[in-house]
Amino acid sequence: MPGLYFDQRWCAQHGIGRFATETRKHLVGWNDLPINGYPTNATDAWRLGRCLRREKATLFFSPGFNVPAFAKCRVVCTIHDLIHVHYRDKQSKLKLAYYKHLQRPVVRRSPLTLTVSEFSRQQIIQWYGLRDSQVVCVGNGVSDEFTPDGPRLDTDQRFLLYVGNTRPHKNVDVLLRALSRIDSDLSLTMVMKPNDSIRRRIQQLGLAQRVRFRTGLSDAELAMHYRAAVATVLPSYFEGFGLPLVEAMACGCPVMGADRTSIPEVMGSAGLLFDPDDEESLVEQITRIESPSSDRQSKVALGLRQASRFRWADVAYRIDNALKNVA
Ligand SMILES: CC(=O)N[C@H]1[C@@H](OP(=O)(O)OP(=O)(O)OC[C@H]2O[C@@H](n3ccc(=O)[nH]c3=O)[C@H](O)[C@@H]2O)O[C@H](CO)[C@@H](O)[C@@H]1O
Numbered sequence: 001m002p003g004l005y006f007d008q009r010w011c012a013q014h015g016i017g018r019f020a021t022e023t024r025k026h027l028v029g030w031n032d033l034p035i036n037g038y039p040t041n042a043t044d045a046w047r048l049g050r051c052l053r054r055e056k057a058t059l060f061f062s063p064g065f066n067v068p069a070f071a072k073c074r075v076v077c078t079i080h081d082l083i084h085v086h087y088r089d090k091q092s093k094l095k096l097a098y099y100k101h102l103q104r105p106v107v108r109r110s111p112l113t114l115t116v117s118e119f120s121r122q123q124i125i126q127w128y129g130l131r132d133s134q135v136v137c138v139g140n141g142v143s144d145e146f147t148p149d150g151p152r153l154d155t156d157q158r159f160l161l162y163v164g165n166t167r168p169h170k171n172v173d174v175l176l177r178a179l180s181r182i183d184s185d186l187s188l189t190m191v192m193k194p195n196d197s198i199r200r201r202i203q204q205l206g207l208a209q210r211v212r213f214r215t216g217l218s219d220a221e222l223a224m225h226y227r228a229a230v231a232t233v234l235p236s237y238f239e240g241f242g243l244p245l246v247e248a249m250a251c252g253c254p255v256m257g258a259d260r261t262s263i264p265e266v267m268g269s270a271g272l273l274f275d276p277d278d279e280e281s282l283v284e285q286i287t288r289i290e291s292p293s294s295d296r297q298s299k300v301a302l303g304l305r306q307a308s309r310f311r312w313a314d315v316a317y318r319i320d321n322a323l324k325n326v327a
């Protein structure tokens, strides 16, 4: 439909990227933006604003947190989390200025803002100073390849799985410390791009033979990992949702997550919670899931049921419905 513009530049292999790719597949009648560049770049707002004016856009929908400067159309963005508020000191000055002086005022004027969990919804209402009805939680989904039946990784090794990145709020250090306390042949597979600092830390903890990295996996390959892992662990101090949790549960893999932010909400009763500051509490959960008398099978069943609640078609339906009221 003329006038409706979707920011397809978010589509990539990370959380907001998956949300963007999946919702783009399901939403009909939207135009892609005729510009490139990174939507996360604070100065992109001006280019984006110019583009929307040139295209005579009536409604701009971003699957991420970015907004245009000086646009004449309505603007609806998706704020997945408030990392930028909670990790303020780590942000560049330019980025903070963008959030406070450009993004927040646009979001406040906007008729609607979308988010992905009830936890994030409450945080957004508070920080942006919005009314309850202005922020709608549309949730996240599980992509097609993540099913319980299907090929498993062909390995005899027992391994824990981590899927994500090494930003400070992801708190992967507690997972490495827990692993170093477990005197067993349990290993760890990390699906992400490693950097020098994590490689050094792994050496320091004497884990070089027990940690392996995988990068650029397809969803089918990632699903094979989820199906074969002892458990998937998300040790973050802060999440707006936590996609690896629903992907793992959908593949029949038990999940362990930090008892913080959106993580308990997303795992429901299927998850094993631990204190992200205390590696011993993670060691306890690992030992529990590995023990012969463990409730592993009941956790797997609860996980399959919990994951079935997250469907991209439903997310797109909620987005469509919410946007109809502002178009
Ligand atoms: C810190 C924070 O609040 N992050 C949020 C952010 O993105 P963030 O990028 O942190 O996303 P998540 O960790 O939730 O998900 C990562 C996604 O990238 C995929 N992946 C990862 C590595 C890789 O090599 N290949 C690959 O495909 C995973 O399968 C998963 O689908 O938006 C997500 C979507 O709302 C939320 O779930 C996260 O809580």
Ligand SMILES: O=P([O-])([O-])O[C@@H]1[C@@H](O)[C@H](O)[C@@H](O)[C@H](O)[C@@H]1O
Pocket (backbone or CB within 6 Å): 015, 016, 040, 065, 080, 081, 082, 083, 084, 167
């Ligand atoms: O990449 P960047 O813009 O500095 O920071 C991003 C955050 O602002 C965003 O809210 C989060 O979901 C992403 O994972 C990433 O951390």
